Amino acid sequence: MKKVAAYRAPYPGTQPNHLHSPYVSSIKRAPTKPLVQIPYTLSEVTGPLFSSKIVAPKASDLTRQHSGEPLGERIIVSGRVLDENSRPLANTVVEIWQANAAGRYRHDVDQHDAPLDPNFTGCGQAVTDAEGHYRFVTIRPGEYPWRNHYNAWRAAHIHFSLFGPAFATRLVTQMYFPGDPLIPFDPIFNCTADEKARNRLISAFDWETTMPEHALGYRFDLILRGREATPMED
Amino acid sequence: MSLVTTTSQTVGPFFKIGFEWLNCDNLVGEGVSGERITIQGRIFDGDGIPVPDAILEIWQANAHGKYDHPEDTQNKPVEPGFKGYGRVPVTAAGMFRFTTIKPGPVPGPNGNEQAPHLVISVFMRGLLKRLVTRMYFPGDARNASDPILNLVEPARRSTLIAKRTAGAPGTLEWNILLQGPDETVFFDLGL
Numbered sequence: 001m002k003k004v005a006a007y008r009a010p011y012p013g014t015q016p017n018h019l020h021s022p023y024v025s026s027i028k029r030a031p032t033k034p035l036v037q038i039p040y041t042l043s044e045v046t047g048p049l050f051s052s053k054i055v056a057p058k059a060s061d062l063t064r065q066h067s068g069e070p071l072g073e074r075i076i077v078s079g080r081v082l083d084e085n086s087r088p089l090a091n092t093v094v095e096i097w098q099a100n101a102a103g104r105y106r107h108d109v110d111q112h113d114a115p116l117d118p119n120f121t122g123c124g125q126a127v128t129d130a131e132g133h134y135r136f137v138t139i140r141p142g143e144y145p146w147r148n149h150y151n152a153w154r155a156a157h158i159h160f161s162l163f164g165p166a167f168a169t170r171l172v173t174q175m176y177f178p179g180d181p182l183i184p185f186d187p188i189f190n191c192t193a194d195e196k197a198r199n200r201l202i203s204a205f206d207w208e209t210t211m212p213e214h215a216l217g218y219r220f221d222l223i224l225r226g227r228e229a230t231p232m233e234d
Numbered sequence: 235m236s237l238v239t240t241t242s243q244t245v246g247p248f249f250k251i252g253f254e255w256l257n258c259d260n261l262v263g264e265g266v267s268g269e270r271i272t273i274q275g276r277i278f279d280g281d282g283i284p285v286p287d288a289i290l291e292i293w294q295a296n297a298h299g300k301y302d303h304p305e306d307t308q309n310k311p312v313e314p315g316f317k318g319y320g321r322v323p324v325t326a327a328g329m330f331r332f333t334t335i336k337p338g339p340v341p342g343p344n345g346n347e348q349a350p351h352l353v354i355s356v357f358m359r360g361l362l363k364r365l366v367t368r369m370y371f372p373g374d375a376r377n378a379s380d381p382i383l384n385l386v387e388p389a390r391r392s393t394l395i396a397k398r399t400a401g402a403p404g405t406l407e408w409n410i411l412l413q414g415p416d417e418t419v420f421f422d423l424g425l
Contacts, residue, residue, distance in 0.1 A: 004343065009424035014238050016362035023244075025360030028280035032413050033390075035422035038382050039343040043353045043368075044423060046303035047293055048319035054256075084237050097252025105248040109287070123251045159245065159252055166305075167293045167353055168423055170364065174243040191362045192241040201241060223237045225424075 006040040007168045007225045008084060013194035022187035024148050040168070047167035050093050052127040060126040062096075062138040070120035072101025072139035074215040077175070077203065080132040081162060084226030088132030094222075095161040096136060097123040103142030103156075112144050137215065143182055155182035155189055164224040175220045176202045242363035242425070247287055249357065250323065259322045261292070261334040263315025268297030268335030272405045273369070273396060276328045277356070280413035284328025288358035292320035292332065294351075299338025308341070336371055342381040349376035349383065356410060365420045369408050370395045386419050393418045 018030035063070055077096075081089045099105050099122060102114035106122050122141075126134040143156050157174040164170065176183055183189055183202065192198045209217030245253075262270060277285040295301045295318060300310035302317055322332045334352070342348045349370055356365040370377050372395055377383055383391050393416060396408035410418045 007424065010239055015242055015425060018362060018365070020362055023360070023362065025244075026362060027360075029285070029358060029360035029412050031365065031417060031420050032280075033417050033419075035420050036386055037422045038385055040423070041343050041348060041382070042301060042306060042340050043293070043295075043348070043351070046301040046305050048317060049303060082237060084239055086237055093256075095252050095256070097248065099248075105251065107248040107251055109247050121251065123255070125255065159243075159249070161245075161249075161252060166303075167355075170291070170355060171240060172242060172245050172357060172364065173240050188244060188246075188362075191243070194241075197238060197241045200238075201243070223240045225239045226237075 004040050004042060004045050005227045005229065007045075007166070007227050010225075011194070014192065014197035016191040020187070020191040023191055044168045045166050047165065047169070048163060049165070050163070052091055055093060055125045055127045060124050060134075060136050062120065062122065062124045062136065064137075065121050066119040068119040070100065070117050070139050072117075072120075072142075074137065075140050076135065076137055076209050076211065076215050076217045077158065077220060078133065078135035078209050078217065079219050079221040081128050081134065081222045081224065082132055083164075083169075083224050087226075088128070088130070089164055089224060090128055090130045090132060092128050092165070093163055094126045094128065094134045095123070096125075096138070096158050098138065098141040098158040099144055101139050101142050103144030114142065114144065140177070143180070148187060153182050153185070155180045155186040160222065162222060162224060169224045171222065171224055173222070174201060177218065178202055178205055244359060244362050245289070245357045247359045249289060253289060253321060253323070256321055257323065258320050259332040261294075261316065261318065261320045261332065266296070266313050266315040266335060268337075270333060270335055270404060272331060272333050273408055274329065274331040274405065275407055275409040276330070277324060277358070277410040278412065282414070284324075285358055285412070286324060286326050286328050288356060289321065289323040290330055291355040291357070292322065292334070293353045294318045294334065295337040295340050297335050297338050299340045301340070339376060344381070346379075346381055347376065349374055349380035351380070351382075363425055366423055366425065367410065367418055367420050368394050372396055372398050372406065390419050
């Protein structure tokens with residue numbers, strides 16, 4: 001039995017605290033007692049691994065899920081999934097979900113009076129290739145109001161969810177768009193203290209993945225936690 | 235070169251559209267060994283109100299105490315019908331419910347044994363990063379020597395142990411309290 005190598009702790013300020021009071025929903029939901037520190041065990045360094053076959057190839061094109069084309073600006077969102085040691089993470093599931101071009105989610109709870117788009121569901125999945133690349137075709141999501149505070153608006157964003165190789169590497173985050181004027185005022189974007197870490201949530205416009213006369217490309221790389229050096233066999 | 239882990243963000247209120255395709259509230263496939271159990275409960279916020287928009291992810295070993303993962307090198311069998319993964323949203327009334335088997339014990343941090351347990355991630359609007367907790371089984375003598383439970387102050391250990399349900403054998407109840415005097419123990423994995 002190998003001894004279990006831990007995953008590295010984050011650099012200070014690069015991950016949010018559970019409580020961030022400008023994001024009002026965190027106030028009654030963030031734990032109030034200190035978290036209990038535990039060592040890594042086999043339970044945390046293992047985790048669900050999925051066959052790439054569970055994701056249909058067409059699941060990464062959110063513009064082709066209905067009979068017609070969705071309204072809005074078609075975009076290509078692509079990037080790489082790496083760990084902190086710069087190793088590409090192959091064959092990991094990437095899930096995304098988002099609002100439509102008008103800023104409305106196809107969800108019962110979304111009461112924003114912007115129109116639904118019959119040709120846009122707003123969710124997709126991809127699996128990274130051997131070099132950790134993923135690619136989605138979608139439409140640029142709209143900004144939308146929310147009730148966090150007076151005149152509150154969410155910056156345009158796409159939700160990302162990744163498993164990685166272990167329970168410890170699970171990550172859910174959001175991707176933003178360069179130049180969005182709402183970003184400085186978005187309390188969810190601003191929940192992370194470290195400015196550089198925050199700004200890495202903003203995708204980069206990318207000529208290389210832009211398709212002439214078809215769609216603009218945005219690049220968004222995702223980094224999952226890396227491990228301490230593996231201990232020697234007992 | 236050393237990179238920095240991408241910062242976590244909340245799942246928000248609309249995660250259902252992104253997560254639903256991989257929901258799994260019955261972890262037990264055909265021919266799987268072990269004692270079948272249903273686990274149900276609710277998640278309460280700081281006002282004691284059941285949370286209607288949360289989702290749990292479960293990870294566990296099979297009845298032999300083997301994880302279906304290459305890093306588990308124990309000489310124990312995996313079972314094709316049992317992956318050990320669950321993803322269970324709460325209902326609008328704030329209830330979650332899933333069916334699984336009681337896992338076998340798995341190795342602990344120092345070569346000692348851990349009591350049977352599930353590891354659980356909790357996601358919801360309002361949580362900027364997931365919460366990590368564990369669920370243990372009532373009446374299991376191995377709980378007393380579990381190396382992780384023993385890191386928790388004794389008065390709070392009961393928050394991690396499910397309760398039997400009167401008149402419903404095979405059903406366990408386990409609630410998650412986000413705040414308050416009986417706040418569930420959440421673990422720091424350096425997330």
